[in-house]
Every structure is written in structure tokens, then in C-alpha cells.
Amino acid sequence: MSTPRGSLESDGRFEETSLDASSFTPLFILVTVREAINQGMDEELERDEKVFLLGEEVAQYDGAYKVSRGLWKKYGDKRIIDTPISEMGFAGIAVGAAMAGLRPICEFMTFNFSMQAIDQVINSAAKTYYMSGGLQPVPIVFRGPNGASAGVAAQHSQCFAAWYGHCPGLKVVSPWNSEDAKGLIKSAIRDNNPVVVLENELMYGVPFELSSEAQSKDFLVPIGKAKIERQGTHITVVSHSRPVGHCLEAATVLSKEGIECEVINMRTIRPMDIETIEASVMKTNHLVTVEGGWPQFGVGAEICARIMEGPAFNFLDAPAVRVTGADVPMPYAKILEDNSVPQVKDIIFAIKKTLNI
Amino acid sequence: MRKMLAAVSRVLSGVAQKPASRVLVASRSFANDATFEIKKCDLHRLEEGPPVTTVLTREDGLRYYRMMQTVRRMELKADQLYKQKIIRGFCHLCDGQEACCVGLEAGINPTDHLITAYRAHGFTFTRGLSVREILAELTGRRGGCAKGKGGSMHMYAKNFYGGNGIVGAQGQIFEAYNMAALWKLPCIFICENNRYGMGTSVERAAASTDYYKRGDFIPGLRVDGMDILCVREATRFAAAYCRSGKGPILMELQTYRYHGHSMSDPGVSYRTREEIQEVRSKSDPIMLLKDRMVNSNLASVEELKEIDVEVRKEIEDAAQFATADPEPPLEELGHHIYSSDPPFEVRGANQWIKFKSIS
Numbered sequence: 001m002s003t004p005r006g007s008l009e010s011d012g013r014f015e016e017t018s019l020d021a022s023s024f025t026p027l028f029i030l031v032t033v034r035e036a037i038n039q040g041m042d043e044e045l046e047r048d049e050k051v052f053l054l055g056e057e058v059a060q061y062d063g064a065y066k067v068s069r070g071l072w073k074k075y076g077d078k079r080i081i082d083t084p085i086s087e088m089g090f091a092g093i094a095v096g097a098a099m100a101g102l103r104p105i106c107e108f109m110t111f112n113f114s115m116q117a118i119d120q121v122i123n124s125a126a127k128t129y130y131m132s133g134g135l136q137p138v139p140i141v142f143r144g145p146n147g148a149s150a151g152v153a154a155q156h157s158q159c160f161a162a163w164y165g166h167c168p169g170l171k172v173v174s175p176w177n178s179e180d181a182k183g184l185i186k187s188a189i190r191d192n193n194p195v196v197v198l199e200n201e202l203m204y205g206v207p208f209e210l211s212s213e214a215q216s217k218d219f220l221v222p223i224g225k226a227k228i229e230r231q232g233t234h235i236t237v238v239s240h241s242r243p244v245g246h247c248l249e250a251a252t253v254l255s256k257e258g259i260e261c262e263v264i265n266m267r268t269i270r271p272m273d274i275e276t277i278e279a280s281v282m283k284t285n286h287l288v289t290v291e292g293g294w295p296q297f298g299v300g301a302e303i304c305a306r307i308m309e310g311p312a313f314n315f316l317d318a319p320a321v322r323v324t325g326a327d328v329p330m331p332y333a334k335i336l337e338d339n340s341v342p343q344v345k346d347i348i349f350a351i352k353k354t355l356n357i
Numbered sequence: 358m359r360k361m362l363a364a365v366s367r368v369l370s371g372v373a374q375k376p377a378s379r380v381l382v383a384s385r386s387f388a389n390d391a392t393f394e395i396k397k398c399d400l401h402r403l404e405e406g407p408p409v410t411t412v413l414t415r416e417d418g419l420r421y422y423r424m425m426q427t428v429r430r431m432e433l434k435a436d437q438l439y440k441q442k443i444i445r446g447f448c449h450l451c452d453g454q455e456a457c458c459v460g461l462e463a464g465i466n467p468t469d470h471l472i473t474a475y476r477a478h479g480f481t482f483t484r485g486l487s488v489r490e491i492l493a494e495l496t497g498r499r500g501g502c503a504k505g506k507g508g509s510m511h512m513y514a515k516n517f518y519g520g521n522g523i524v525g526a527q528g529q530i531f532e533a534y535n536m537a538a539l540w541k542l543p544c545i546f547i548c549e550n551n552r553y554g555m556g557t558s559v560e561r562a563a564a565s566t567d568y569y570k571r572g573d574f575i576p577g578l579r580v581d582g583m584d585i586l587c588v589r590e591a592t593r594f595a596a597a598y599c600r601s602g603k604g605p606i607l608m609e610l611q612t613y614r615y616h617g618h619s620m621s622d623p624g625v626s627y628r629t630r631e632e633i634q635e636v637r638s639k640s641d642p643i644m645l646l647k648d649r650m651v652n653s654n655l656a657s658v659e660e661l662k663e664i665d666v667e668v669r670k671e672i673e674d675a676a677q678f679a680t681a682d683p684e685p686p687l688e689e690l691g692h693h694i695y696s697s698d699p700p701f702e703v704r705g706a707n708q709w710i711k712f713k714s715i716s
């Protein structure tokens with residue numbers, strides 16, 4: 001008849017799928033990060049009528065980056081709302097709605113514009129449950145593209161992972177691939193706390209395989225749990241968002257030289273899954289962190305500090321090393337921009353230096 | 358023979374009224390100036406507004422024409438370079454809005470200060486930078502006005518503070534109105550109302566689209582932003598108002614952009630091609646000035662065509678430069694972080710990559 005059909009589980013088991021025509025889902029389909037976020041929002045909008053999306057151009061324009069394509073057509077004016085260009089204003093409206101019991105998704109066209117509204121994110125959303133002694137939750141999602149794009153210059157290229165990751169009361173996630181994107185947006189929407197979802201514009205159009213499990217409407221990626229994207233023995237390489245792909249590229253190159261990197265995709269910035277990183281460092285004895293943001297007070301700096309405070313410190317054979325964006329406002333000219341973001345060659349260099357090769 | 362004598366006598370009688378320094382060699386004479394009627398501005402909290410007629414000299418007319426044509430052709434060249442991927446990132450073009458930047462500059466002094474948002478190429482030019490420096494900045498080369506570091510949205514010049522990428526902040530403008538009025542600051546707040554905020558029409562974004570009234574206690578003018586003479590007169594009026602110590606004033610320029618919001622917006626999903634075409638055929642600012650000048654004998658069609666040719670050449674040369682000029686040197690990546698500071702080291706992508714930072 002036919003070969004058994006099913007999926008390979010992460011622990012190596014082969015789970016056979018029953019061949020029921022009505023429940024057939026393809027093993028893997030290709031889904032772009034954009035489509036994944038769209039699907040995640042669509043499923044949550046359908047599941048809970050309290051969920052709604054607001055932001056600039058999200059409705060009739062289908063989204064500045066087309067992430068909300070089709071949603072206005074499907075859900076209408078009451079659930080998908082175009083706002084004027086007033087970040088402080090509409091972020092405040094969204095926080096108020098969350099306090100009153102709705103579940104808003106507040107889109108910032110890029111997180112650079114969130115600076116116009118940052119008081120609402122921090123003082124009105126993040127701190128409120130604490131300040132009220134546990135009385136007033138704020139179940140809101142702030143989402144949008146974060147970090148460098150291509151040629152958009154200084155005011156449109158900043159990474160906000162460190163700034164938002166600094167604040168107690170906020171949860172901050174940073175998806176890399178389609179599975180991350182879909183699973184994290186769904187978890188974020190279902191979370192009763194303010195969650196900042198840092199997407200990446202350059203990743204929107206990148207397709208990834210989505211497993212049949214991930215295609216399910218109940219598929220969630222838990223907030224606060226990192227994922228080991230590639231097993232390795234010589235060095236731990238930790239990253240979030242687009243640079244995860246660069247780390248995997250570096251790992252492929254180094255594998256040919258006999259160096260096996262363990263690549264960890266953080267998925268969540270706050271609360272940070274330091275345990276997964278520690279366990280990995282205790283195995284490999286070496287650590288390199290990779291991020292797109294600036295070095296000072298960054299995500300990598302926090303990882304290094306925590307490693308020193310925990311059990312993994314004594315397992316380090318060399319100081320931990322950070323690969324980051326250059327410590328400059330993002331320049332426009334291509335040659336300068338290319339050298340202001342972490343490239344695969346910078347990651348490889350840092351890994352070899354750490355391993356003393 | 359008689360025709361020639363008639364022409365000569367016209368020329369000679371023309372000479373008698375003109376200053377002695379004027380040389381008349383052309384076989385055709387132009388009027389020195391002409392008076393035009395301009396649209397009355399809508400007024401808010403003002404007893405009277407700008408005049409409804411204005412005198413345009415031939416010299417000024419030719420200069421405005423050349424400037425508007427330069428901005429127009431420069432923007433179209435930027436469109437072309439963007440499609441060739443020689444310009445990257447964001448590129449917000451102002452073709453259609455030439456009467457605003459040129460008319461504004463005609464009504465103020467070079468020593469006045471100007472700041473704007475991202476649709477800034479036209480203002481960068483009218484504030485005194487060359488097309489060469491502007492295009493080279495768009496292509497990210499060392500000959501660019503910001504040495505390639507800024508790009509489209511971050512161009513600066515003397516008394517011109519950019520070029521700014523972050524806008525909206527409706528709350529901030531009301532804060533600015535309040536303080537300007539409170540302290541009687543000599544400030545003209547200008548709204549280039551091109552009917553759309555990115556992809557959203559003003560009707561969908563504003564509870565009141567009478568932007569010239571939105572200053573509330575600040576007086577305001579609503580101006581035909583497609584007529585350069587209207588813009589100039591309104592600006593002169595507004596500037597005089599401010600300089601007299603009366604405090605701030607608002608100007609809403611009703612204008613239109615032919616391109617979409619930026620080069621990544623086709624600009625036709627939220628407005629019709631018919632609308633764009635109608636504005637082009639009825640209200641194009643360059644066409645309006647040209648018709649006025651030709652019909653009142655301030656210039657000839659041929660003369661203006663010559664200016665077109667010269668402008669085209671200037672833009673071509675500038676584009677050549679902008680494409681051939683090398684990128685900024687990598688060693689300068691860290692420069693100009695701080696002003697007036699001693700040199701220091703800037704960290705690159707890892708701790709072994711260092712750049713020198715010089716003020």
C-alpha cells in the first residue's frame with residue numbers, strides 16, 4: 001500500500017498519523033513569517049471576540065507591511081481599526097481598552113515609533129498590575145517590526161529588545177522563524193499581561209516549513225522558553241530574531257572545520273530562559289551571544305552577567321563574547337550599514353577567538 | 358519693413374521706461390512684470406489676510422519656474438534611481454508640491470529657520486543645497502550633504518534642520534501651539550495638506566480637516582498650495598505677522614503629491630488614477646506658472662523650454678555624479694557621534710573590531 005505517514009518528534013520518535021481523510025494535514029507546508037503572524041492573529045480573532053487589532057494602515061491598507069492582509073475584510077471595522085498617526089494617543093486608548101476587559105493588539109508600524117508612546121507601554125501597561133496590588137491586569141499586545149531593515153537610516157533602525165527587556169511587568173518576545181512567529185503571537189494574545197512582540201521586517205517574506213503540529217489552531221509557543229535550533233558540543237551560540245539565521249549559517253561553515261556549534265534561539269527576551277543557556281554552557285564550556293542591537297546594556301550583556309551569577313560560570317573555559325550591532329546610530333550608506341550590523345563573518349571570528357583557534 | 362520698424366519702435370519705447378543698465382538686443386521684448394489675481398485665503402481669527410493680487414517680475418518668475426522645474430525633475434530622477442535600486446530604504450517624493458517649498462522660500466529670508474518631516478528633498482534644495490549633494494546623499498555617497506550617513510530623510514543645511522523621520526505626534530503639535538502662543542514666539546506652523554496621511558485620507562484621520570483652524574487661539578490661513586504666487590503672498594503675510602511681535606500663525610497649504618506616500622506605496626489603492634490625473638491636468642503648479650508667464654508676455658514658450666533643457670542637463674550631471682561618487686570610507690563609520698569632543702574608540706560588531714570616532 002503505502003509507507004507509514006507521520007511526523008518526526010523532537011525526541012526522535014516517529015509519530016504515525018492515522019490516514020483519516022477528514023483530518024488530513026500536510027506534513028510540512030511552507031509559510032512565510034508574515035503569513036504565520038497573519039494566521040496567528042486570525043485564529044485568535046476568531047477564537048475570542050474580545051481580541052481586536054488597531055494601528056496605522058492595519059485595516060483598509062492591509063497593513064503597512066501587509067501583515068494584517070485580509071483581516072479587515074473578514075472582521076470589519078469593529079475588530080480591525082485604522083488609527084490616525086498618533087502613537088501616544090492610540091497606545092493610550094489600547095491600554096485603556098485592555099484595562100476595561102478587551103484584548104487589544106496594538107501595532108506600531110515600527111518600534112521606532114513606539115518611542116512616541118513609550119510612557120503608555122511602560123507606565124500605563126507594564127507597571128499597573130504591580131502598582132494596583134494585583135487588582136488591574138493589562139492584557140495587551142504591542143507588536144511590530146523591530147531593529148534594522150535595509151537602508152532606512154538612523155531613526156528607523158533601532159532595536160528595542162534591551163529597552164523593553166529592562167522593565168519588570170512587561171513580557172518581551174522576539175520570534176525568528178514562522179513557527180516562532182505564529183506560536184508566540186498566539187501566546188502573547190492569550191497572556192493576561194502586556195507583551196511586546198518584536199518582529200523583523202526583513203524576515204516577513206522568508207518562508208519556513210511549518211510542521212503539521214504548528215499548523216494547528218491550538219499550537220502555542222510558550223513565552224519564557226528558548227529553543228535549541230542546532231545541537232553542538234564545542235560552543236554555545238545564543239541569539240534572537242534574524243541573527244539566529246546568521247548563527248546557523250556560521251555553524252554550517254564551522255562544521256566543515258570540525259567545530260560543532262550549539263545554536264540557541266532565545267524566542268523570549270523577558271522572562272529570559274537562562275536555564276537553557278546555562279545547561280548548554282555547562283556542556284560546551286564556551287559562549288558567544290549574538291544580537292542586532294547596540295552593545296552597551298544589551299541582551300548579550302545581560303546573558304553574560306547572569307552566567308557569571310550562576311552555576312555555568314565555573315564551566316567556562318574562556319570569557320563569554322558578545323557580537324552586536326556597532327555602537328553608532330545606523331548610517332545610511334550601504335557599506336557603512338553592512339558594517340554596523342553583525343555579519344556571519346563577525347560571528348565566525350568571535351567563535352574562533354573564544355575557542356582560541 | 359513696416360513690421361520691423363514697428364517692432365523696433367516698440368523696443369525703443371520699451372527702453373525709455375527701463376533703467377539704463379538694461380540691454381535690449383532680443384528681437385522680442387518681454388514685459389518687466391505683470392499683476393495677477395490670486396485666490397483669497399480662508400482666514401481664522403484674522404481681520405484681513407494676504408492681498409488678492411500680486412506683482413510678479415519677469416526675473417522672479419523665471420527663477421521660480423527654474424526652481425520648481427528643478428525640484429520636479431530631481432524627484433523624478435530619484436524615482437528612477439530608486440527603481441534601479443541605486444537609492445535604497447525610504448524615499449518620499451514631493452512632485453506636485455513644488456509650489457509649497459519654492460513659494461515658501463520666496464516669502465522668507467535665508468536667515469529664517471526651517472524644519473520639516475521626511476518629504477524633504479524640495480526644501481533641502483530651496484534652502485540652498487545643490488541637486489548634486491542631494492542626489493549623492495540619496496545614493497549614499499561621500500559627496501552627499503550628510504556624507505552618506507543620513508539618506509533621504511536626514512538632510513541638513515544652514516538654517517534648515519532636516520528632514521525628520523518620526524512624525525505624527527498630534528499631541529506634540531498642540532503642546533507646541535500652546536507654548537508658541539503663550540510666549541508669542543515668531544513661528545509659522547505650516548501644514549502641507551496633500552489630502553492623505555500615508556494611505557489614509559484626511560476624512561478618516563481627522564475629526565476636523567480645517568487644519569488652519571486647529572491652532573484654536575492661533576490665527577490661521579488656508580492657502581492654495583498649487584499656486585506659487587498664492588503661497589508666496591501668504592508666506593510674506595505670515596512672516597510679517599510674526600516679525601511684528603504678534604506671535605505664531607498657522608498656514609495650511611492645500612496641495613497634492615503625485616507619487617504615493619513613499620516609493621514602496623503605489624499610491625493608487627486609496628485614491629483613483631482619475632483623481633491624480635485631474636490634479637495634474639488642472640492644477641499642476643509648474644503649468645500654472647508657465648501659463649501665467651506666457652499669457653502675460655513675461656516669458657516665451659521657447660525660453661521656458663530652454664530652461665527645461667538646462668534643468669534636465671543639470672539633473673543628469675548630478676545623477677551621474679551621484680552614481681559614480683564612491684561610498685564613504687569604512688574608516689569614517691564611527692565619526693561624528695559627538696560634537697567638539699576629543700577622539701575616542703567605537704566598538705564594532707565584536708570587541709576586536711574598533712572604529713575611531715572624530716568629532
